Amino acid sequence: MATAKKLPSGSYRCQIYDYTDDNGKRHYKSFTAATKKEAEYLATSFKLEETATAKGNLTVGKATEQYINNRLSILSPTTVRTYTGIANNQISKIAKLRIDSITQEQIQVFINSIAGTVSPKTIRNIHGLLNAVIRTYRPNFALKTDLPKKVQPDIHIPSDDEVKQLLTYAKGTELEIPILLAAFGPMRRGEICALEASDINGNIVHVKNAMVKAPDKSWVIKAPKTYSSDRYIEFPDFVIDLLPEEGKITNLHPNMITDRFANLLKKAGLKHFRFHDLRHYSASILHAMGIPDKYIMERGGWSTSSTLKTVYQHTMRGKNKEINKRINDYFESMQHEIQHE
Structure with missing residues (x-):
């Protein structure tokens, strides 16, 4: 020694x-x-x-810990916090198994055991981390695990009337600006909380940072997670006129926005929905205006169209009654004409 x-x-x-x-x-x-x-x-x-x-005596728990620690400098604080949570709360159940001897059946049993406790999306995240760890320390072992089927997310897209009512109650409060930036941007919570007056030039807002929670649970400012999130958004005059000319645009952090937004919805007598759903509202409005997906994705910082397709599907569900009525009215009219010929 x-x-x-x-x-x-x-x-x-x-x-x-x-x-x-x-x-x-x-x-x-x-x-x-x-x-x-x-x-x-x-x-x-x-x-x-x-x-x-x-x-080859490395355990799953130790391998996961090493995998995360070796990537602290390249992973975002949010990803590190997510991985650490998965390691402590789920992967800990198989932490003592050795990487060199763990079997596909053991992994399948593990996934089955947590299937009823977390969402299918979370299970995919857990399995994704586990797969990455095993590929790193045992590259010749390829996982072929059966995972729960994806569930269509039940999202709520606010209507124009709901947004108008929300803004009426938010007027003059610390939530007015965040709501405007999300609904008419669309900007994310973290992006709004990281925004500085110096990021604004005329009516153009440069979204280049986000406020995220670090592994130690403190709030930090970092560059966007994806290239597409770094973008320029042109806002209407009435939004720009409300923004401060210096310093931070808001003193709230993301969790404060979430909590106060929920309280505002209650005061306004509106059905609960997430602050993030204001982004979906913005995307659905742009889609209804006939704006091509390419420009909607650029404005919202989406790297793929999968989120937009989900939003559009829910938008169309909300219009089903109206569309079905138009269809049936047409055939009723046709039948009426046939009977009177």
Whole structure:
């Protein structure tokens, strides 16, 4: 075992050989701690973990932890928080199984055991992370798990009347601007909370940041998760006129918007729906105006048309009664003419 050495600062550092590069240079891992024993413990733990991995003794739990930690610098805070939650709440059930010996049947049984406790979408997220971990540490093992069928989401698209009533009750409150930016943008909660006056030039809003919750549950500002989310939106004058000329556009964070929006709906006497559904409202209005999907996707920051298709399907469901009445009225009229010939 390597021996820790005392540094001028008073701390102790222990070095463990890591690897030799192509030029023959040896590289070491350094572990620093307040005491000699702690530094040597950290170094020993690293070596034992490395040895276990090399021998194929890595457990699913440890592999998942390593997979997440090795990607902290490239994953978004939201993704890290989601992965960590999955690892702690679901994958922990099979954490002690070894990566090198886990079977497809064991994974299938695990998926079956949680199928009734979370949504099909969540199960797919869990399986996606598990699959990525196994591919990383056991690349020759391909999962072929049967997953629950996708369920059509039950979303509510607000009507014009609902949005008008909502804005009437929101007028002059801290939710007025967020609602306008979401319903007429359409902007996401995190994008609205990260927006600065300096991001606005005339009537053009540059959406280039988002406020998200970090793994430690603090709120941080980061670049958009996808390239398509970085976009420019031109708003009507009446929206721009309400925006502050300096500083943050709103002092709310995403969860505050969600909570206060729910209270506002109750005050307005409206059926509950999500703040995010204001984006769907905006997309459905643009679609009804005949705006091509390409431009709707650019304005809303959607990278694919799948969300839009879901919105349109629900929009058409709301019009089913009206359409069916028009169809039946036409045939009733035809039948009436036949009877009187």
